[in-house]
Amino acid sequence: MKKIILIAAILLGALTKGQAQVLTKRIGQAVKEGYQDVKEAIVQDAKPSGEHTIWDIYAAPKVGLNLSNLPGIDGKVKLGLIAGGYFEVFVAKNIAVDAEIKYSRQGSSGVYRNFTTTDATGNIVIQEHGPYDFKLDYFNMSYLVRWYPWADLPWSFTTGLNTEYIISAHAKLKHGADMNLKKGIYRGDVAIPLGISYEWKQWQLEARYNVFFRKLARSNEAKELMRNARNNMLEVTLGYRIQVL
Template identity: 30%
Template sequence: MQCKKSAHILFVFFAIIKLQAQDFKPGLRGGLSLSTISEMHANYKPDFYFGGFGEINLTKKYALQPEINYVRQGSNNVARNYTDPDTNTERIEHLDLKLEYLSLSMINKFTFGQGFQVLFGPSLDIRINDNLVLRKNYNDFAFVAGLGYRMPSGLAFEARFKKGFLDILDSDYYHNDTNSHYLFGDYNTNINFQIGISYSFDTK
């Protein structure tokens, strides 16, 4: 329900912008998502992302690009050290943490030369699913920065880095303070790399 509502709002927003903008190009994007959670002993989680955008070309070199993306994030092989209450012994289990977000971004896009692009902007990530045991924030606020290259056909190749600012989980559950072997901290934020392609449609 939340996904459908957000998608409807963005569709209406794009429709209004298209009426106002002289050069508006809708598009699709998708690719590989590599993510982890900061201050935890864990591996990067490979997954995927996909979404849509509306490119509003304000000048020849600058465009404002609102986006809605579905992004699968998290962290693999998180080592949790705990005391087994039945045997009173120390144990370690390895968990794959999964987070799914509906990401609403406002990207600033600068184009140089024949198609080289610099991208950056804020993102509001609305959590729609996870397998965390204890959470601190259901949603996240992040900053996105990246590079891209767009061909004359509208096909583009992108590499982005997205860094969350909100503490997303309660790390007390995932470690035991008596174990100093694993790197854990109290400020656990999302770290996400995106490598993929996009395509903008020429509506003229």
């Protein structure tokens, strides 16, 4: 009886080992084929031009840097990060519409503010405070029209509407307190983007200036510090275009 059990265990072990080897081989082959499919979908033989087929659809992640400041207060230009992606659909041979989402860090640095107070004798005293470093983090949604004016050149021009929603907002006084401005400024902002881009293979280099109009400060405390400040931003991004249809 013991011999029979031992022989059965050996046979079961051999069978299990063989099945495991077959299963491992099949999994490896599936992973290899899946990787190849993904690679072929992402790496395309693109020869961009200014003329496309109607209803072509592209997707593109993008990342870059922006230069921003806050007109209305005397500050320095701030360097920030911008990252996101968009979908693009061609509605004509040389015109596409885009829907884009992205994150951006904006603001201004080296900002000084003068505050008027009265001393113990009733005299008016002007006190200078600063420098402040403004850090504004936004979630952006853009609705754009892209125009390719030349059929044989991959240059395009972009405009539309950019909406921003505040994620966090801080004004840090050098060697001092960090003021949370999120509740003191307007939650949303709107801009008109004006951009130009060039495509090479699947890469797209784009420069875009966003024209803002709205004053940021909403509460009295924020108005005391920010006065008539509004957003102002120039962004330069590098995107990787993938044709999905």
